[in-house]
Amino acid sequence: MDRRNFLRIAGGGVVLAAAGGCSEALPAGALTAWKGPAAGETELRRWVLSYALLAPHSHNLQSWRADLSRPGEILLSCDLARTLPETDPFGRQIVMSHGTFLGLLELAARERGHRAEIEAFPEGVFGPERLDTRPLARVRLIPDAGVRRDPLFAQVLRRHTNREAYAERAPSPEGLRGIADAAQAPGLRVGFTSGDAAQLAAHRRLASKAWRIELTTPRTILESYKWLRIGPSEIERHRDGISINAPMLRLVDAIGLFDRTKAPAPGDRATVQQLEDFDRKIATTPAFFWLVSEGNDRITQLRAGSAYVRAQLAATAHGLSMQPLSQALQEYPEQASTYAGIHALAGAKPGQTVQMWTRLGYGPVIAPAPRRGLQAQLVGA
Template sequence: MTISRRKAIALVGGGVILAAAATTGYRVTRSPQAAVKPWELAGTYAEPRQKALSFALLSPNPHNLQPWLVDLSEPDTVVLYANPDKLLPETDPMSRQITIGLGAFLEVMRIAAAQDGFRVDLDYFPDGFDAKALDTRPIARAVFVKDAAQDPDPLFAHVLTRRSNKEPYDTSRPVSGSTVEVLKAASSDLAFGSTLDAEDIAYFRDLTTKALFVELNTPRTHMESVEVFRIGHKEVDASPDGIDLSGPMFESLKLAGLFDREQAADPTSMSFQAGLDMVAGYCETAMGYVWLTTATNTRIDQLNAGRNWVRVNLAATGMGLGIHPLSQALQEYPEMAAHYRDIHARLAPEGGTVQMFGRIGYGPDLPPSPRWSLEHKIVAS
């Protein structure tokens, strides 16, 4: 199979890695076809790095932009870069969230490598970093080492079925404290917080709804999302990244001329108002919350937050629990400042940074998110 360069997300060199295969029920009428091929056609690479990367491609990341680039030109080594075309300057002006997504990529790569008996030695930012913006310097250098003492990670079992479940949750089904303890155990080296308290849930339902409304009612931040909308199966197939708005409802609205980017961007349109109602409804079904905090807010903190967050998400998947990151109140642009202060006063009163925050609950099973293939540089052995 060949994949055009237009349908690959990495920039360094040539070659293609497809994401690891999964058995799903995603192929339904008017659903994306090419966009889900990565889930169906790969995952059987003999070369250890390629195999691990085919799983890492399935990691969560902001707006599903898949901001990773890799260089495989050095033997036994993966050098990870951030794709400068996949940043979110309006909602993520410091690229904190993008860095968290890159951390998740590294952790899933490590988990997948461990399954085949490889230890991955990570060197973060080997050429340094800019605290205010990501640049062309490498994010991490990862060396694969065959290690007889390397045990498989049990979370690997959930890599192919992990989702960020952004659907409404079942409000008749509570989440237990013991379930949350499993999530906490998955994030063993970062400060993990949680609440199932009714008063806290009411407070955060309100706060997250208000923060979402700030993002949606601020034209430049809302347009950053609208520009990466993929409306309908044809757009998703043409650009299998960004925000997937396919499925029967969106297909029907698009065909009827009731939903497009122009209407989504217009605050006076029915589509815009329906979008507000939809996201508010999601927030109102939270059955608890989890979060991760760090004492400082360095790039290394952000990478570690991503590594820990994906582990929490994988553990949740293993229990059939939905988890939906609600990052709006954590964003560092002026219009969000009041909500940023509020959530930090509530969750980090002694100082520090709330890196990730999300609602939990039991919801529907989800299809895979569309994924690009991963283009990279390979030197023949």
Template sequence: MTDRRTAPPGDIPPPRPTRETIEGCVRSATTAPSLHNSQPWLFRIREGVVDVYADPRRQLEVLDPTGRELLISVGAAVLTLALALRGAGHRADIGIFPDDGQPDLVARVTVGHPAPLSSAEESLVAAIPHRHTNRYPFTSSSLPADTLEQLIDAARHEAAVLTVANPVSRNAIIGLSQAADRRQRATGGYRAELARWTTHRTQHHDGVPPSAIGPWDAMEIMPIRDFGLLQPHLTRAPETFETHPTIMVLTTVGDVRTDWVRAGQALQRVLLTATWLNLATTPISQPVEIPAIRTQLSDTAKGRWAQMVLRIGYGRPAAATPRRPLSEVLLPSNE
């Protein structure tokens, strides 16, 4: 038997993180953004790995019949989990759809050997608890060119492209977003689905609570989804939003399930980068939820598909939305 007190370092297995540490990383993963804060993910912790599943029971059938946005949400949680594990001092290797026999198993994150944290990773990890969707007005200040480049690089790191809309395309995107919002409000089942995730949500661990809804846009220009639509009792004073917002479009080459997951990873890396840079962010999903309008934002001839529209700028702090406890998102380990 080898005496570990005197054995050479190479003979000693590297330490693994404790179950408590991994659970903390899963808890961080649940802070990822999701459509209507539906949190459509489940996790299973096993020896050396964390399996991340889509929870189809939380799919929004009206807005997301294909499950595209569900997988974007899960992809964002996968990246957050990997970053949290890196923050805990370990490598984290991601495998997308590792088992064809389990279509809801979106990713397997393997916990690797201890590894030092880069300064860039450290910044992203620090931003995780501070990232919140901001539905308030932003200032009129323009974003510096180097800031925009950092956001573009964040998307590129996950094999996605983030494009800054010029004044002409920005106005066109806002117009398309407004049209998409009107079409959704006229769609059967839309209001019922919205109510499921916003009405009387103060006692729940998901959905969008009144504190995160934001004010009315006095000019009715900014295409932010109105979560107060079915809450006439909610008093919201109108405010004037920025007239020239910074609008960016996130695209991927390809539009299949793996691309949706990677779009979620890219989205979260961009959002966390923005958070670290003290920027406020609002995902604008309406124009990519209407197929005909999404096609107009895409370059289908080159196989490049729009996955999300983002509004980014400087704004007041936004309130956090509730998160489900670990008891609701952790599956038995089956070990």
């Protein structure tokens, strides 16, 4: 008998039992970091880092490494084992993810009456082709009576990337203004869809096409499989990557019917279902947001990451959700047409780069993504 038929016919009761007895909620231990710094934490650097590590990161890789060996300093580097060489071959998204980290770090420092003096790439800037072991930033926390607290800090523990379906009503004008104001930075500009039906349709088509390419290109889907965490045990152990606690996939994985070393065929039922699910969500997405930079050097990428996390915090403050649509922004050959497409839709001129493109709307309440915690981010910890 065909194994898939066996699962469908003989396994129905097992699946039903699993669905009735297992929660899709993530294990509490994987979410501990979202409570903020440990009780009684008095070391300022550790305190601000406890907030910085809640920043959004591509594939939730959390590739940040903080060296505290020099008193009064934080040396931020990248764990090169936590990168995406297939979908992010030049490391642009990884550098942006370090920018989001620095953005939250700066907000946390302000909360404690300190100015974060950030020296980008203190030992030299990475070239455009690849990342290396040199630090991305050296941070000194300077007491400063003139520093003002930033109201966006109040959203740090509430900010989550929301991949669920959004309500079809358009974002409020106040929300859009808040996002645009928060993301202001030299050499960057923000954009939103206007609500025009043709414009929305063009963004939706492009998002769907880019997602299909990534999901049906073997080497790129296998890169995502590498970071899948299925079931409470894996999620609790790793506290990173793409967490799935759905009973059906847990069952299929447990009985050996999900091989994470092999890419599915384009017509695979699970692949088709994922595409249909994404298309349903994108079809009712009421707005899109983008962030365009002048140039694309590494310091600009850091700045864009910081601007993006501020934009998402502002969205959170206005009850809005964001989900990055990274696929069309990725510089691998199969996405060349969608890469050109999003640059055209965002009005990017030659020499400009679309650093971020997201869905935007009113989403349901969701749980946060797992975080590895402070000790896992420290060099030598």
